Amino acid sequence: xxxxxxxxxxxxxxxxxxxxxxxxxxxxxxxxxxxxxxxxxxxxxxxxxxxxxxxxxxxxxxxxxxxxxxxxxxxxxxxxxxxxxxxxxxxxxxxxxxxxxxxxxxxxxxxxxxxxxxxxxxxxxxxxxxxxxxxxxxxxxxxxxxxxxxxxxxxxxxxxxxxxxxxxxxxxxxxxxxxxxxxxxxxxxxxxxxxxxxxxxxxxxxxxxxxxxxxxxxxxxxxxxxxxxx
Amino acid sequence: xxxxxxxxxxxxxxxxxxxxxxxxxxxxxxxxxxxxxxxxxxxxxxxxxxxxxxxxxxxxxxxxxxxxxxxxxxxxxxxxxxxxxxxxxxxxxxxxxxxxxxxxxxxxxxxxxxxxxxxxxxxxxxxxxxxxxxxxxxxxxxxxxxxxxxxxxxxxxxxxxxxxxxxxxxxxxxxxxxxxxxxxxxxxxxxxxxxxxxxxxxxxxxxxxxxxx
Numbered sequence: 001x002x003x004x005x006x007x008x009x010x011x012x013x014x015x016x017x018x019x020x021x022x023x024x025x026x027x028x029x030x031x032x033x034x035x036x037x038x039x040x041x042x043x044x045x046x047x048x049x050x051x052x053x054x055x056x057x058x059x060x061x062x063x064x065x066x067x068x069x070x071x072x073x074x075x076x077x078x079x080x081x082x083x084x085x086x087x088x089x090x091x092x093x094x095x096x097x098x099x100x101x102x103x104x105x106x107x108x109x110x111x112x113x114x115x116x117x118x119x120x121x122x123x124x125x126x127x128x129x130x131x132x133x134x135x136x137x138x139x140x141x142x143x144x145x146x147x148x149x150x151x152x153x154x155x156x157x158x159x160x161x162x163x164x165x166x167x168x169x170x171x172x173x174x175x176x177x178x179x180x181x182x183x184x185x186x187x188x189x190x191x192x193x194x195x196x197x198x199x200x201x202x203x204x205x206x207x208x209x210x211x212x213x214x215x216x217x218x219x220x221x222x223x224x225x226x227x228x229x230x
Numbered sequence: 231x232x233x234x235x236x237x238x239x240x241x242x243x244x245x246x247x248x249x250x251x252x253x254x255x256x257x258x259x260x261x262x263x264x265x266x267x268x269x270x271x272x273x274x275x276x277x278x279x280x281x282x283x284x285x286x287x288x289x290x291x292x293x294x295x296x297x298x299x300x301x302x303x304x305x306x307x308x309x310x311x312x313x314x315x316x317x318x319x320x321x322x323x324x325x326x327x328x329x330x331x332x333x334x335x336x337x338x339x340x341x342x343x344x345x346x347x348x349x350x351x352x353x354x355x356x357x358x359x360x361x362x363x364x365x366x367x368x369x370x371x372x373x374x375x376x377x378x379x380x381x382x383x384x385x386x387x388x389x390x391x392x393x394x395x396x397x398x399x400x401x402x403x404x405x406x407x408x409x410x411x412x413x414x415x416x417x418x419x420x421x422x423x424x425x426x427x428x429x430x431x432x433x434x435x436x437x438x439x440x441x442x443x
Binding site: 009012016017020021023024025028031032035036039042043046047049050133137140191 | 293296297298299300301304305308309311312315316319320322323325326327330405409
């Protein structure tokens with residue numbers, strides 16, 4: 001038995017295919033560039049506002065902040081612009097150093113987690129914490145942003161340095177929920193073990209890198225007039 | 231029997247119930263299950279998808295005589311990806327917080343088979359007016375379906391609706407409902423309900439036809 005004959009389409013000339021694909025590609029590129037240019041300033045302003053709000057949230061005592069970075073020799077220097085992981089020194093209205101705000105990043109359960117934390121030079125401890133960017137599991141991993149007992153870790157998480165000031169005296173580690181016995185331990189979240197352990201690892205690595213430098217050089221940097229108001 | 235002509239209203243209404251993209255065509259399941267963990271996320275994803283559906287439908291319809299048959303899929307994907315990128319920028323310009331909440335799923339609108347499906351099956355064969363009405367109806371149906379799934383998941387999984395607590399302190403939230411498996415459970419219950427209603431509707435129509443004859 002013969003079935004129905006297959007439908008025969010006329011073959012499209014190659015130049016028509018090029019015309020169509022290149023033409024649509026060019027139109028799409030033009031549209032993307034137009035929307036990008038039209039929204040770029042507003043996106044940059046939104047991101048700067050979001051970061052400024054987050055900095056003010058984790059270091060409310062700061063009246064002025066100055067963006068700082070590390071030079072090739074590992075010395076703390078003022079920077080202009082906003083690097084991928086910015087660090088700020090915070091000064092009160094009289095120009096006295098109130099603390100530092102550090103951005104840190106590391107792998108969580110789903111993807112990279114980017115956080116902001118504040119360090120107090122007075123009590124040598126992490127005193128503020130905010131998640132900037134996270135794609136952790138809704139209802140589980142994202143509890144690092146809302147769980148009261150986890151956020152209570154950052155009232156005074158010990159980050160004091162060792163005798164020679166080159167590293168933390170005690171590494172910041174996450175322990176099981178309710179098992180915290182030392183001030184440098186993070187009380188974890190049951191059901192979000194991987195994410196809460198990741199936060200401990202991110203803070204430990206970042207604090208070991210930045211706090212020795214901040215403790216050594218921060219006082220020698222004076223506030224500058226073009227600092228960002230928080 | 232004469233075939234009733236399809237009116238512009240029919241093009242819009244079919245996506246809401248008869249050919250609902252989620253509950254009937256079972257298209258676009260990735261965002262329907264992944265981003266429906268809260269009502270507000272579901273609404274935002276539905277509206278973003280509707281915008282891309284309408285703009286892609288309009289573009290494909292306008293360019294339908296210009297795009298060769300062999301190059302149609304790559305052309306449609308290019309058009310859809312362009313509008314998704316525009317939506318991504320627009321959401322960042324409106325609110326960084328909303329952009330954070332929707333996360334990677336904005337970019338994944340590109341691979342939502344509902345948009346490619348409507349571009350291929352409808353917009354490429356009809357004039358722009360009908361393509362827009364079809365896209366608006368499908369978008370509204372998709373947004374509504376996501377919203378209904380989102381309501382169930384947020385109430386049971388977090389004990390809230392639009393972030394407002396609904397239960398006393400003692401309420402133990404069903405965490406599974408905000409996880410991906412909860413999406414499948416909520417979807418299954420809604421599918422059961424929609425199919426039961428459709429079956430009843432068909433039986434009633436059959437009885438009415440018998441009486442009329």
